[in-house]
Amino acid sequence: MSQRETWATRAGFILAAVGSAVGLGNIWQFPFKTATNGGAAFVFVYLLAAVLIGLPAILGEFVIGRRSKLNAIEAFGRLKRPEWTIVGALGLFTGMWILSYYSVVGGWVVRYIFGSATGAYFGSPGEYFAAVSMGPDAIALHGLFMLFTASIVAFGIEDGIEKATKLMVPSIVVILLALAIYAATLPGAADAYAYYLNPDFEYLFANLGDVVPFAVSQAFFSLSLGMGAMITYASYIDGDESLPADGATIVVLNTLVGLLAGFVVLPLLFAQQGGVSETAAGGGPGALFVAVAGAFADLGMAGRAAGVLFFGVVLIAALSSAISLLEVVTSYVVDKYGFDRKTTAFGFAGALFVVGTLPAGDTAWLGWFDTVAYKFLLPVSVLLGVFFVGWVLGPVALDELRNGTGGLASVGPAWLWMVRTFVLVAVLATLLLGVNTLYEMPPIPSV
Ligand code: PHE
Numbered sequence: 372m373s374q375r376e377t378w379a380t381r382a383g384f385i386l387a388a389v390g391s392a393v394g395l396g397n398i399w400q401f402p403f404k405t406a407t408n409g410g411a412a413f414v415f416v417y418l419l420a421a422v423l424i425g426l427p428a429i430l431g432e433f434v435i436g437r438r439s440k441l442n443a444i445e446a447f448g449r450l451k452r453p454e455w456t457i458v459g460a461l462g463l464f465t466g467m468w469i470l471s472y473y474s475v476v477g478g479w480v481v482r483y484i485f486g487s488a489t490g491a492y493f494g495s496p497g498e499y500f501a502a503v504s505m506g507p508d509a510i511a512l513h514g515l516f517m518l519f520t521a522s523i524v525a526f527g528i529e530d531g532i533e534k535a536t537k538l539m540v541p542s543i544v545v546i547l548l549a550l551a552i553y554a555a556t557l558p559g560a561a562d563a564y565a566y567y568l569n570p571d572f573e574y575l576f577a578n579l580g581d582v583v584p585f586a587v588s589q590a591f592f593s594l595s596l597g598m599g600a601m602i603t604y605a606s607y608i609d610g611d612e613s614l615p616a617d618g619a620t621i622v623v624l625n626t627l628v629g630l631l632a633g634f635v636v637l638p639l640l641f642a643q644q645g646g647v648s649e650t651a652a653g654g655g656p657g658a659l660f661v662a663v664a665g666a667f668a669d670l671g672m673a674g675r676a677a678g679v680l681f682f683g684v685v686l687i688a689a690l691s692s693a694i695s696l697l698e699v700v701t702s703y704v705v706d707k708y709g710f711d712r713k714t715t716a717f718g719f720a721g722a723l724f725v726v727g728t729l730p731a732g733d734t735a736w737l738g739w740f741d742t743v744a745y746k747f748l749l750p751v752s753v754l755l756g757v758f759f760v761g762w763v764l765g766p767v768a769l770d771e772l773r774n775g776t777g778g779l780a781s782v783g784p785a786w787l788w789m790v791r792t793f794v795l796v797a798v799l800a801t802l803l804l805g806v807n808t809l810y811e812m813p814p815i816p817s818v
Contacts, residue, residue: 375440375706376528377609383533384608385617387695390536391600392625393543394692395476396593398685401629402636403659404589408582409574410566414633416575416586418626424797425590426622427789428753429601430772431760433614436605438771442703443599446606452763458755459599463699465748466598470696471723472730472740474520477689478512479504479660480682487667487678496664500657510731514724520693521720524701525713528607532694539691543628546684551634553677557670559641567637584804587797588745593625595692597752599699606702611775615782628688635681639666657734697723750802757798761791 378384405413439446444459482503486492492499503509523535554560575582591597605614636659643666663681667674697716704715730737760768765787773783 375607377607378533379529380533381610381612381617383529383537384604384612385620386540387532387536387691388595388601388604388617388621389624389628390532390540390688390691391595391604391695392593392621392692393540393628394593394595394688395473395685396589396692397625397629398547398632398636398688399476399659400589401593402633404585405567405633406637406640408585409571409578411568411570412572412575413582413586414567414630415570416583417589417629420583420587420590420797421594421622421626423789424587424794425594425596426618427786427794428591428596428757428798429594429622430614430618430786431757431768431790432596432601433605433608433618434760434764434768434771435756436602437608437614437774438767440606442606442706443602443699444703445707446602447759450764450767452759455759455763458752458759459602461748461752461755462597462599462602463703465744465752466600466696466699467719467723467726468740468748469598469744470693471727472737473689473693473696474516474723475509475513475727475731475737477516477520477686477693478509478514478731480686480689481512481515482508483660483664483682484679484686486664487675487682490668490675492664493668493674496661496668499664500661504657504660505731505733510728513727513731516690516693517720517724517727519690520697521716523690523694524697524716524720527712532698535694536691539687543684543688543691544631546680546687547628547631547635550677550680550684551631553673554635554638554642557638557642560638563637563641564634566641567633580804584801587801588749588805591749591753592745593629594622595695597749597756598696600695603699603702604695613775613777614772615776615786636663639663642666643669746805747802750798750805754795754798754802757790757795761787761795 378387401417405411405417435446435450436443439449441449442459443462444456447453447455447459483492486499486503523531525531526534595601640662643662664678667678667681670677697720700719701712701716704710704719705712730740768790769783769787772786776783
């Protein structure tokens with residue numbers, strides 16, 4: 372078999388991982404969840420979750436990947452713990468599950484780039500969303516998004532993912548910055564900042580049981596945990612760079628992009644409706660599309676340009692995440708069966724396209740897929756992964772983390788201790804609190 376690929380540079384790995392992390396979770400969900408969950412209080416909990424739970428957990432995935440230098444499934448066998456392969460398999464399943472509907476939302480975004488340019492949704496953003504979010508058009512654009520994704524993955528690590536994300540990640544930051552500056556000039560920006568930056572702790576304490584697991588799951592999703600993505604990306608690291616330093620960089624950049632997106636989205640919401648409206652809050656997956664589109668509509672010509680840029684940046688972010696999900700299964704099949712990478716990438720994209728016709732055909736399905744992922748698949752997958760790293764790999768994990776840490780070597784034992792205790796308990800609590808409200812899940816939609 373030909374030699375396994377690696378990242379050409381350390382920055383290449385970091386940018387690819389940031390590209391995976393920064394996605395719809397940051398620009399679509401984070402500002403919106405913040406807006407509907409008590410503003411800065413939610414941000415505060417999210418930050419704690421990202422640093423105290425997300426960072427140790429992402430390091431765990433890096434350790435599995437770099438130590439084994441193999442895909443997220445076979446890694447466990449190479450680490451001499453083949454019975455834990457199930458953890459990798461669950462991660463791969465979770466990733467494919469998520470990609471099937473993530474791509475549908477990606478398709479909406481493509482639609483909205485054109486809709487902004489032509490002003491198609493300006494007359495009635497709500498009706499427009501209802502018309503384009505499901506049915507044949509949504510299915511076609513979901514297919515197109517899958518095709519884009521597969522085209523990048525087909526080129527491999529160095530020539531595909533690394534080159535693409537090197538371009539994409541800086542563009543995301545630059546465009547968001549420009550939009551944030553523009554958003555600052557909108558009427559109501561001051562109110563938006565006040566809401567965004569002053570924590571409503573009363574709300575937080577009154578709703579602790581809901582907000583905390585929500586913020587923690589958001590951190591998992593946003594850091595691409597529990598889906599084999601970070602294991603896979605870390606498996607292409609060549610050499611002993613400091614994983615804690617890389618992990619911290621990735622967590623910080625991911626969080627900054629989420630916060631920056633808030634500086635774009637919240638002023639838009641406040642400009643349009645003077646606050647966070649009830650309809651937008653209860654509106655399900657389309658709420659952001661409807662609310663933000665409404666704001667662009669109010670801004671006339673400037674709104675068209677801002678809309679193209681906004682949905683353009685969302686598209687780039689979504690693509691750089693989707694490729695990391697498709698790479699998980701692609702690397703597995705390529706490593707294990709020596710299949711051709713191009714055929715594999717397009718083949719799985721095709722299969723996921725078919726699965727995604729369900730959420731693309733009906734947003735009720737999309738919401739259902741998302742809820743199952745958030746409340747169940749992600750926490751279970753992260754929980755098993757964390758348990759594996761802390762209690763099964765244990766000293767081996769510590770040894771791998773230490774490679775290349777240099778002056779940071781002393782963080783190792785503290786990290787392992789965190790993974791074994793606090794992180795494990797926190798993930799378990801999130802799972803239980805989520806499952807506890809599973810009965811509130813939307814019913815399985817009928818076909
Ligand atoms: N982290 C991405 C986001 O925030 C989503 C994602 C999850 C991507 C898992 C890859 C793997 O949108």
